Amino acid sequence: MKISVVVPTYNEEENIRLLYDELSEVMRATGYEYEVLFVDDGSSDRTLSILITLHNEDSHIGVIRFRRNFGQTAAMSAGFDYASGDVIITMDADLQNDPHDIPRFIEKIDEGYDVVTGWRHNRQDAFINRKLPSMIANKIISWTTGVALHDYGCTLKAFRREVIKNIRLYGEMHRFIPAIASGMGISFTEIKVNHRPRRFGTSKYGISRTIRVILDLITVKFLLSYATRPIQIFGLLGFISGSVGFIIALIMTLQRQFFDIPLSDRPLLLLAILLIFIGIQFVSIGLIAELQARTYHETQEKPVYFVRETYGVGSNRAERQG
Numbered sequence: 001m002k003i004s005v006v007v008p009t010y011n012e013e014e015n016i017r018l019l020y021d022e023l024s025e026v027m028r029a030t031g032y033e034y035e036v037l038f039v040d041d042g043s044s045d046r047t048l049s050i051l052i053t054l055h056n057e058d059s060h061i062g063v064i065r066f067r068r069n070f071g072q073t074a075a076m077s078a079g080f081d082y083a084s085g086d087v088i089i090t091m092d093a094d095l096q097n098d099p100h101d102i103p104r105f106i107e108k109i110d111e112g113y114d115v116v117t118g119w120r121h122n123r124q125d126a127f128i129n130r131k132l133p134s135m136i137a138n139k140i141i142s143w144t145t146g147v148a149l150h151d152y153g154c155t156l157k158a159f160r161r162e163v164i165k166n167i168r169l170y171g172e173m174h175r176f177i178p179a180i181a182s183g184m185g186i187s188f189t190e191i192k193v194n195h196r197p198r199r200f201g202t203s204k205y206g207i208s209r210t211i212r213v214i215l216d217l218i219t220v221k222f223l224l225s226y227a228t229r230p231i232q233i234f235g236l237l238g239f240i241s242g243s244v245g246f247i248i249a250l251i252m253t254l255q256r257q258f259f260d261i262p263l264s265d266r267p268l269l270l271l272a273i274l275l276i277f278i279g280i281q282f283v284s285i286g287l288i289a290e291l292q293a294r295t296y297h298e299t300q301e302k303p304v305y306f307v308r309e310t311y312g313v314g315s316n317r318a319e320r321q322g
């Protein structure tokens with residue numbers, strides 16, 4: 001069994017070497033064959049040159065350099081595309097995740113789980129703008145997706161190769177991998193991990209991420225529940241709206257015809273027309289979405305990033321490019 005560790009890295013010059021030392025020690029102790037893939041997400045500091053030095057010193061290290069900053073999710077996707085391990089582990093480059101937790105992730109995979117996620121039960125971040133929004137977001141995500149995890153945001157996770165090779169990520173979606181994977185019928189478990197305060201460099205995120213996460217959640221929910229049958233959600237909404245509008249219009253027509261109640265001065269008529277129109281719109285959107293769903297599933301998918309160059313990572317990407 002080979003382990004690939006994927007590390008999205010953006011302006012983490014002070015952290016790289018420390019992480020490398022700690023991680024290498026842990027990985028050697030596991031006795032497994034391993035590789036560590038650093039994805040340099042368009043860093044503007046010395047991160048890249050440090051990574052290349054590490055690659056030159058140690059053949060376990062692979063580096064993927066992005067042309068510009070594509071974001072953490074894209075960086076993780078790239079790592080997945082190039083990874084050659086049977087088990088793929090993701091972690092942050094900023095030393096907030098503790099490499100010493102990794103052997104426990106591998107144990108769980110050995111036990112047969114497809115996905116193992118970390119739970120930062122002692123999360124070391126600011127309360128008001130990081131922990132509180134994340135607590136609320138985690139509750140909403142659990143409730144909406146039906147995947148009960150305490151902590152979606154923890155990057156430290158382990159995946160079996162076949163899970164990761166079948167998932168495409170967009171936007172801020174890396175945190176939804178367990179939810180997306182649940183749609184594939186995988187088994188997952190959560191373990192408590194150590195979380196450490198950031199010592200060097202600064203966090204790349206603020207409170208605005210919460211909003212983006214919630215928006216992505218809408219997409220994920222749609223993908224999970226309706227992506228293959230959009231007419232069932234849009235059609236249902238359209239059917240309800242159109243029926244209500246039709247009934248109101250019908251009643252008003254009967255009143256006009258048989259009871260001489262005039263149609264003028266009755267705002268309800270406008271509502272009826274509106275509801276009928278919305279109904280037709282929804283059904284039409286549903287039909288277009290049905291066509292889209294077919295295109296989506298049947299055409300070749302495109303990558304979400306562009307790589308400038310790679311160092312010692314082989315050509316495993318081809319596997320997913322079909």
Ligand code: UDP
Nearest residue numbers: 008009010041071072075092093094203204
């Ligand atoms: N990161 C990245 N690209 C980005 C932003 C972040 O690759 O555009 C990396 C970053 O270097 C770190 C990880 O993603 O390894 C998590 O970022 P950060 O520590 O800033 O997030 P936080 O821990 O504050 O949630």
Ligand code: MG
Nearest residue numbers: 092094096198
């Ligand atoms: Mg961090």
